[in-house]
Amino acid sequence: GAGQDVGRSCILVSIAGKNVMLDCGMHMGYNDDRRFPDFSYITQNGRLTDFLDCVIISHFHLDHCGALPYFSEMVGYDGPIYMTHPTKAICPILLEDYRKITVDKKGETNFFTSQMIKDCMKKVVAVHLHQTVQVDEELEIKAYYAGHVLGAAMFQIKVGCESVVYTGDYNMTPDRHLGAAWLDKCRPDLLITESTYATTIRDSKRCRERDFLKKVHETVERGGKVLIPVFALGRAQELCILLETFWERMNLKAPIYFSTGLTEKANHYYKLFITWTNQKIRKTFVQRNMFEFKHIKAFDRAFADNPGPMVVFATPGMLHAGQSLQIFRKWAGNEKNMVIMPGYCVQGTVGHKILSGQRKLEMEGRQILEVKMQVEYMSFSAHADAKGIMQLIRQAEPRNVLLVHGEAKKMEFLKQKIEQEFHVSCFMPANGETTTILTNPCIPVDISLGLLKRETAIGAAPDAKRPRLMHGTLLMKDNSFRLVSPEQALKELGLAEHQLRFTCRVHIQDPRKEHETVLRVYNHLKGVLKDYSVQHLPDGSITVESILIQATAHSEDQGTKVLLVSWTYQDEELGSYLTSLLKKGLPQSTP
């Protein structure tokens, strides 16, 4: 799911032999089989539990977790499901809400039950931000703050040196109640990012807020009613804080209502999980809790027919069902009224239709609804815009990028931009498509400290950071890799060293006495080999490092001296160099 599409987020990642499913969402635009991901892609026969190592849910929006009970209880999955604490707390409530609308109101059967939601949640393991969760010995996951909604997280999935980061939905600019998403420079092999607003660069938030308040204010002033379809948790709290402060400042009297029984509960979650909100709210919560609203009251269905102006927040956010749709039908005919869509609407929903300019809607029972009220769209969705997506890529420095959760056309544009700016491959697979990314993992081995230290000592050049050549032996035994010095390798394997030695005879014409010849050789070598240790030993021999030079008179020709140059295989270069040097003869002696 979520391939060149928004909704039904569900991505399968195979990394170093591990299979991880990212999100398990439903699609708002469909009411048939297509509303849930097709899990037969994972495995045709066999149990999902055997195939999947874990499931990760990024946040509580239904397009990211709506299919979870279906997946775990009806298709069948018993492995671990990871999500953050607030997601774990809020997710079951939204699922229950979804179930109620589908089963109780629309009368569908063959849907998951309340018990299934409960059983599904029992499989959930809650994670902290930045906690490294060891799923098994090799697979670890880590959550990062994503902003988007309370408890939203991005996840890093790591096996050995290979890693993937999945952003879920995120927001790069802090708002009135949440902070901004943040990733460290984790350099994943692949970054899977949402791209809802792939082409949008939003004007400053302040302008949007002012615009929103102005429109609400004008409508209320002329006695109109304002409908703001929202989801119970998320943007709703953001807009409530916005309106609450505005009402307070302007001393407005028109009532603001918030529909559904979820409200109070929702605000309570925000209160208890206040550590997940932004800095300012966290700092002041002891004095004043931002989620205790003075001007916003619970909505009753009867209020919709009250005369006079009012502002109503109603769920759900895309006008596809429930109370927001009911109120919309009541108010749509009056041009004094206004509906403000504060977020993205999936194709097929009433919200999407009116935003694309449709003014005559066919409702259930072939009834035609004429929309006379004003329709406004204001992007308050807490998604990153193009600038934000680029910023996150810059933060994480991935080697590859994969776009999901967006529209194909817009993705195409962003893909080009990413490839241009970052010179990394960018993919945008459609649903059902598989993208294969080659990684180039390095191999960690253990190096004996002795060897490492020795190499460091040899490289005692002024700059220890300079790369240096080193030589060692890699021992491979039962999957353990150890790099040790050759000496240690021999010792561990119980083998003796085989010494290979060379001795070369070099003939030199020199009529002087042997010890004088030796002295000349010594002086010559000392002059040429300035960086080497050249020594004249008492027994008359010369050493250059470990190379031994001895002189004897030629048995037949006293005017010729024979130099025996002896070295081991390990010193071959120097030994070979010395013989050729000596072969050229000695320089004329200086007095």
Add this chain to the structure above:
Amino acid sequence: FFQYCLSGHPTLPCNVLKFKSTTIMLDCGLDMTSTLNFLPLPLVQSPRLSKLPGWVLKDGSMFLDKELKECSGHVFVDSVPEFCLPETELLDLSTVDVILISNYHCMMALPYITEYTGFTGTVYATEPTVQIGRLLMEELVNSIERVPKAQSASMWKNKEVQRLLPAPLKDAVEVSMWRKCYTMPEVNAALSKIQLVGYSQKIELFGAVQVTPLSSGYALGSSNWIIQSHYEKVSYVSGSSLLTTHPQPMDQASLKNSDVLILTGLTQIPTANPDGMVGEFCSNLAMTVRNGGNVLVPCYPSGVIYDLLECLYQYIDSAGLSNVPFYFISPVANSSLEFSQIFAEWLCHNKQTKVYLPEPPFPHAELIQTNKLKHYPSIHGDFSNDFKQPCVVFTGHPSLRFGDVVHFMELWGKSSLNTVIFTEPDFSYLDALAPYQPLAMKCVYCPIDTRLNFIQVSKLLKEVQPLHVVCPEQYTQPPPTQSHRTDLMIDCQPPAMSYRRAEVLTLPYKRRYEKIEIMPDLADSLVPLEIKPGISLATVSAVLYTKDNKHVLQLPPKPPQPPASKKRKRVSDDVPECKSLKPLLSGSIPMDQFVQTLEKHGFSDVKVEDTAKGHIVLLQEAETLIQLEEDSTHIICDNDEPLRVKLRDLVLKFLQKF
């Protein structure tokens, strides 16, 4: 690998660990028992305290009578209370890279370290630790600053003078190091250096060391720390609890396979059972109130008080105390109660489940809602209007030297109807009471210390099996007052290494390996050779890059192709630049095959002679001789480089390279 021990207090530790190339401070405890030597700071002028007689030396000299006062046979310093700081001279504290905090009680000396030693590093702590730690510091600063004291006594600290004083002043250690309380700006500056971390978060320090906090089960956000490299693991266990109270349970499994386990912060009252103490607390409280008396509970503004309030929540109705007001007085009372409700992720499972409902995790929310529990910033203001007796007051400081508790001691001390119940274990209750003597009020001692006792420690050590245990010296012998109780000490094999204040320990382990990464293209170029069944080896010649303490091996760069000019061909003209990287050799050379090979390569006059240790192969025409022995080969020839190289290559064919 060294450990510098800067604090002598086993539950308020401060150690510095030199681990690989990093310097890590473990906790920053502030020993506040020094304040017991001072007179209390009354909020309201106390005629009793101001009339105490000055202390006079035996010889009658009076020069100290302004600084020292006598009360019921004890001598107290009449001055702003001072704290005993961790050792600052043992090593240069500006070299400390990071400070790891295990719980909010163990960070009280932080401003002294971060603001006065040139410290430029980072402090790591969990969010509850920082938030509640801030509250403790705020309360401390507030209770001392709001009672300005003109006098700052220092004469008594003179070594010559101190010698003449009665105990315990005479024996007080390091009095010259005692310092006055820090200020709020210093607290804020210190706290701004903290970086928040979560349990099981892996934090890289300079690429060399990884530190990880683990739940320790003792308090909100309290942690033990793992300090490890790829090959060494030090576990720092400080203030841990296996009892189920409000915090998340202790993570024991992650402590396994430690080379060294540093064990501090065990229970201070090993003989008391916390559950029993809570029961006693409740019954004494109920009895006093029923008799019309007031109950005073000197306490910290966070921690055990949450558990006490929860017990009382369940207890008050059945004990018929529903109408008795409970007061919680502290400048940070409100904040503490509010903060306790928002750390769902750091709480035990039961409390977490409540948050999912969503309900506040602690029942004191309900006590406040129903007006049974009221909280005030101080005794001044609203409290004086609402104050009704008999009542129960929770207030600080447990040392009874400052804070609102001083007022209640003065107010209620004269009546035997009232009771003071000590629950905090940090101060000896008799010493705490000394400047209030003679007292009529009842004193009950119910210390509640949920930290590990010695039975739990020995179980823990059996479970996690560290190679070595390091602990304060106090834990390696029975308590001085109960010298026969050999069960009240750490018993492990090998025996624990002990430390005391101002000591430097060398930790007993040696590193042998380090992690290094082999780049993929280098790995591709390696040719493994099976030497023995299951053991393969490959010789590696590569370039070693070291950056940020991480080592990487790469393919050596290809030598630049020498241009075909004559001059460059005489490579041997250049002095060889780097030491050659020839492998070691192993194996032996089979005589017959070697001779065959020689013949195949055109040596027709091979002659073999046997020697004592092997053979000599003679190539007569070439005037060359090859000595073959079990573990050595010696080629002796004239200076004929092509011949030498040819023979070398033939010999190498029979040998393995390492």
